[in-house]
Amino acid sequence: MKKRQTLLSFLLISIICCLLAGCGSTATHVATTVAGKADSVVNGTLQVNALRQVIATDDSRERTIMWQTDKELSEAAVEYGIKGQETVQKVAAQGDKFTDDKITNYIYTARLADLQPGQTYRYRALADKKATAWQEMKTPQGNNFKALIFPDSQSSDYTDWQNISRFAWKKYKDVDFFVNMGDLVDNGEDHNQWNYWFEAVDDMIKHIPVVTVMGNHETYNLDWKVRMPEAYLHLFSLPKLANATYQNQYYSFDYGDVHFTVLNTQSNELKDFQPDMMKLQVEWLKKDLAQTKKKWKVVLMHKDVLQYGFLTRPTPRPEGISEEGNLFMPIFDANKVDVVLTAHLHTYRNRGYISNFKHDEKGPLYILTGVAGNVRYPSLWKSHSLDVKTAPQPETDNFLYLEATDNSMTFAAFLPDGTEIDKIEVKK
Numbered sequence: 001m002k003k004r005q006t007l008l009s010f011l012l013i014s015i016i017c018c019l020l021a022g023c024g025s026t027a028t029h030v031a032t033t034v035a036g037k038a039d040s041v042v043n044g045t046l047q048v049n050a051l052r053q054v055i056a057t058d059d060s061r062e063r064t065i066m067w068q069t070d071k072e073l074s075e076a077a078v079e080y081g082i083k084g085q086e087t088v089q090k091v092a093a094q095g096d097k098f099t100d101d102k103i104t105n106y107i108y109t110a111r112l113a114d115l116q117p118g119q120t121y122r123y124r125a126l127a128d129k130k131a132t133a134w135q136e137m138k139t140p141q142g143n144n145f146k147a148l149i150f151p152d153s154q155s156s157d158y159t160d161w162q163n164i165s166r167f168a169w170k171k172y173k174d175v176d177f178f179v180n181m182g183d184l185v186d187n188g189e190d191h192n193q194w195n196y197w198f199e200a201v202d203d204m205i206k207h208i209p210v211v212t213v214m215g216n217h218e219t220y221n222l223d224w225k226v227r228m229p230e231a232y233l234h235l236f237s238l239p240k241l242a243n244a245t246y247q248n249q250y251y252s253f254d255y256g257d258v259h260f261t262v263l264n265t266q267s268n269e270l271k272d273f274q275p276d277m278m279k280l281q282v283e284w285l286k287k288d289l290a291q292t293k294k295k296w297k298v299v300l301m302h303k304d305v306l307q308y309g310f311l312t313r314p315t316p317r318p319e320g321i322s323e324e325g326n327l328f329m330p331i332f333d334a335n336k337v338d339v340v341l342t343a344h345l346h347t348y349r350n351r352g353y354i355s356n357f358k359h360d361e362k363g364p365l366y367i368l369t370g371v372a373g374n375v376r377y378p379s380l381w382k383s384h385s386l387d388v389k390t391a392p393q394p395e396t397d398n399f400l401y402l403e404a405t406d407n408s409m410t411f412a413a414f415l416p417d418g419t420e421i422d423k424i425e426v427k428k
Contacts (some may be wrong), residue, residue: 019376020385046130048108050198050235053137053209055177057239057253060117060140063209064237065093065110065125072097073127078110082124089114098234101191101222109237109320117141135206138176142257143295146175147211149400149411151343153197154185154217155373160397162200163370164416168399171418175401177208177255181343181369182265182302182335183214188229189221212236213262214249215302215344219269226269227356236260243280250281252288256404259294261285265303265324265344282331289335295428296409297337304342304368305329306351309382319384321357329357337364338426339409346371347381348391348398348413350422365426367411370398391415 048067056062065078076095076175079186093110108125115121118141125132148168153161156428169178177203185193194328218229224281232248238250249264263285264270267278268274289297321329332340333355348370370391378394391398396415422426 018347023153025132027237033375042126042129042131044130046127046132047193048125048132050202050205051125051132051135052205053207054236054238055211055253056111059177059209059253059255061113061115062139062209063112063115063139065112065123066076066108066235066237067125067132068105068107068235070104070106072106073108075129076108076110076125076127078123079126079131080112080121080137081122082116083120093125093127098166098230100231100234101189103191105191105234114386115139134263137207140157140176140256143258143404145177145258145404146172147254147255147402147404148172148175148178149341149369150178150180151348151369151370151398151400152215152217152346152371152375153180153373154183154186154215155191155196156192156374157195158196158200160374160416161197161372163400164165164397165204167416167418168401168414169201169327172401176206177211179211179300179341180213180372181300182213182342183217183343183373184215184232185375186217186375187220187222187224188218188231188327189227191231194231194235210236211253211260211262211300212238213300213302213343214264214266215366216266217267217268218407226272228270228273229266241284243284245332246274246277246281249277250252250284254292254294257294257406258296258298258404258409259289261288261293261297261299263301263328264300266303278327282327285328286331286335289331289337295406296338296339296340296404297335298333298409299328299337299364300341301328302342303344305340305366306368306386308384310380311382312379319382325357329354332364333362338428339365339367339411341367341369343369345381346375346377347395348421349384350389350413350424351384352387352388354386365402365411365424367424370413371395372397372399391421 021385040329043072055063075158093108096107121137122134218232307322351366410425
């Protein structure tokens with residue numbers, strides 16, 4: 001017994017001496033740093049671009065913090081702690097860089113993995129003995145939550161996107177996260193458009209995480225030819241996929257009792273780069289939907305499931321089911337998906353519940369979410385026989401508000417001035 005105590009005492013003294021001497025290290029990608037007071041060596045303001053929160057697999061216990069700069073930083077990290085408490089933790093940020101549109105961006109990503117549900121945190125980015133201002137971050141608890149959903153923000157001038165996103169954020173300041181349904185920008189290689197997009201949501205994205213959906217415009221280069229969506233794939237570090245080849249293209253996450261599945265519908269654009277992407281994604285989708293234990297299943301996808309005829313173009317085009325609809329809708333039926341949100345057509349349409357390609361209460365609720373930028377197609381589309389509610393024509397931009405409880409999800413659609421144009425409640 002005495003030998004054991006002596007050995008333990010020796011080990012304890014050795015560890016203390018090692019820490020005091022500064023030897024050894026902890027893994028830089030996990031927040032295992034010994035808790036303490038805020039970093040005392042900070043002696044200036046760290047200038048960064050687009051400090052942001054990005055959705056994690058389980059936002060009640062983890063969060064991804066990202067930012068970018070035009071030069072490389074040293075010892076980049078995130079410091080965070082429960083608001084009102086002096087104790088903080090620090091986790092190292094992983095550095096990356098990419099050159100696009102002849103501009104090099106240095107991207108920093110920190111994953112916070114030891115958060116407590118139902119808490120308000122403060123966080124800031126650190127590097128080069130400087131720090132950003134403290135920002136607020138909340139973790140959800142329970143099944144009740146609220147979110148903003150924005151359709152395509154693609155624009156020629158991002159003023160309208162800025163106005164509607166900031167109006168919605170001001171009106172619903174208690175939301176937990178926000179969604180952008182794809183075509184975030186008009187041209188995926190244009191770095192100025194990405195700057196405008198981030199500037200528009202600057203305050204919101206610092207306070208709540210973003211959920212992004214890849215659109216076809218993310219795949220365009222400056223010559224309007226398709227390519228891999230390099231900017232999008234670097235700018236948003238999304239929940240991890242087992243198949244790293246398709247990381248940040250499709251993914252899933254849980255929020256409350258809702259399982260969200262986010263799809264990549266750009267198979268036509270990416271077929272020369274990733275010919276097997278859609279086949280492998282479908283396999284992943286079936287497994288993802290079958291394995292979740294959550295009460296609700298919601299799918300987010302950019303391209304729509306229906307095909308519309310043209311109202312103002314001479315090109316004949318019959319109404320029907322789109323290529324994406326024929327592929328995915330039977331999978332949604334088989335896996336009892338509750339809600340499917342789409343975008344791409346820049347028009348708001350509530351289709352009600354559809355199963356086996358016709359109205360049926362047994363199927364998911366389908367909502368085509370509209371448009372949130374200034375690229376609009378006034379009076380382009382005919383009505384579809386499956387449409388239940390259409391936004392006032394000719395259309396302006398709009399956004400959606402989601403409120404989830406134990407037994408219901410309510411989706412409300414609003415015009416830029418706050419006028420409600422539709423409201424649907426799904427109960428279970």
